[in-house]
Amino acid sequence: MSKQPVTVIGLGPMGKAMVHAFLKQGHPVTMWNRTASKADELVAAGAVLAPSVERALTANELVVLSMTDYDAAFAVLEQAPDAVRGRVIANLSSDTPERAREAAEWVARHGGTHLTGGVQSPPSGIGDPQSSTFYSGDEAVFEAHKETLAVLTGTDYRGTDPGLAQLFYQIQMDIFWTGLISYVHAQTVADAYGIPAADFLPYAQSTAASLPGFFAFYAPRLAAADHTGDVDRVAMGVASLDHIVHTARAAGVDPAMSGAVLDAFRRAAATGHADSSLTSLAEVFKKGAA
Numbered sequence: 001m002s003k004q005p006v007t008v009i010g011l012g013p014m015g016k017a018m019v020h021a022f023l024k025q026g027h028p029v030t031m032w033n034r035t036a037s038k039a040d041e042l043v044a045a046g047a048v049l050a051p052s053v054e055r056a057l058t059a060n061e062l063v064v065l066s067m068t069d070y071d072a073a074f075a076v077l078e079q080a081p082d083a084v085r086g087r088v089i090a091n092l093s094s095d096t097p098e099r100a101r102e103a104a105e106w107v108a109r110h111g112g113t114h115l116t117g118g119v120q121s122p123p124s125g126i127g128d129p130q131s132s133t134f135y136s137g138d139e140a141v142f143e144a145h146k147e148t149l150a151v152l153t154g155t156d157y158r159g160t161d162p163g164l165a166q167l168f169y170q171i172q173m174d175i176f177w178t179g180l181i182s183y184v185h186a187q188t189v190a191d192a193y194g195i196p197a198a199d200f201l202p203y204a205q206s207t208a209a210s211l212p213g214f215f216a217f218y219a220p221r222l223a224a225a226d227h228t229g230d231v232d233r234v235a236m237g238v239a240s241l242d243h244i245v246h247t248a249r250a251a252g253v254d255p256a257m258s259g260a261v262l263d264a265f266r267r268a269a270a271t272g273h274a275d276s277s278l279t280s281l282a283e284v285f286k287k288g289a290a
Contacts, residue, residue: 003027004148007056007063008047009076010093011038013123015066018092018152019047021127025151032056032076054080062088062145064152070095070103077106085111088141090149092117092133096170097163104137104162113141116162118169121153129154136165179208185248185257192251218279227273227280234281235274237265 003026008019011033019042022029029047032055033039039049050056053076057063067073073093077084089107091100091114100116107114114137121131131153135142142149142157149155158164183204190200221228241262248255264281273280 004062004145005030005060006148007031007050007060008066009033009053009056009063010066010072011035011042012066012068014092014119014126016042017123017126018064018066020045021151023047024127027148027151030056030059034076052080053077054083057083057087061086062090062148065089065091065093067093069093070099074103074106081110087112088115088145089113090115090117090135090145092119092152094118094169095166097167100136100163100166101161113138114162115142115145116165117149118165118172119153120169120172126152132156134158134165134168136160137162179211181257183208185253189248189251189253192253218277221277221279222282225279225282227276227283229275229277232277233275234265234268234278237278238262238269238274241265 005028006022007030008015008022009032011019011031015031015033016038019029019031023042023046029042030050031039031042031047032050032053036049039047043049048059050059057077057080065073065076067076070091070093073091077089084107089112091103095103100114104114104116116134116136118134119126119131120133121128125131129150132155133149133153134156135149136158137160139157139160142155146155146157156168158168186204187197187200190197217231220226241258244258245255245262248258264284265278268274268276268281268284271284273283
């Protein structure tokens with residue numbers, strides 16, 4: 001049985017990994033990239049380089065976009081808007097939920113269908129079913145192309161709202177980036193005090209490994225807006241974070257990141273939550289968006 005042909009637009013590290021994954025599973029691949037020379041190794045592997053965006057779009061029903069953001073994606077699509085008609089645009093570029101909804105409307109106006117994707121994997125994880133990608137948009141269209149998209153990663157369909165895949169992706173990245181950079185910051189402080197990365201690593205890993213348990217404990221409390229300070233208190237957090245900031249500053253390390261967390265705790269305390277749980281910071285964050 002022949003495999004569904006696919007078009008891939010955007011040949012950065014992620015796009016290249018996607019082309020290789022499709023080829024490995026026997027899917028014919030047409031591709032396009034602004035810098036054509038980036039396609040040389042993929043042509044050698046069996047993919048076809050389209051001479052234009054229009055030819056790339058019209059080559060196949062399923063078109064996978066792998067771009068830096070939606071501005072880059074639409075800088076490409078707007079070169080041949082009529083060629084979008086009848087295509088399924090699986091947009092695996094990163095952007096906001098609002099931009100995903102705008103993109104879905106644009107594609108629909110031009111006769112195509114937009115599937116939003118949020119890839120939870122670096123290029124090295126493409127082709128691994130243990131990796132995952134959030135999808136949202138037309139459910140029937142997703143189901144029709146699910147098997148092909150699953151060549152890239154496992155699939156996690158979140159609903160018909162085109163913005164949902166990007167929403168789930170961005171809130172995952174909220175945890176990922178702040179968590180990873182907190183490690184970099186902590187190691188920078190450790191370096192300043194003469195503690196090498198190899199010595200600190202097992203302790204950093206131990207702390208990170210404890211977080212799922214905390215997530216599980218706090219999730220129902222957050223859902224219920226239960227800010228009872230029976231396990232932790234904001235006042236305790238203020239004191240702890242103040243010590244963290246002073247330790248970093250004494251080492252000559254920029255304390256701004258920890259300072260931002262300290263500021264949030266102080267705002268919670270100032271609004272009557274000193275004896276409440278850290279979950280009360282949700283109220284501070286909500287007010288910050290007003």
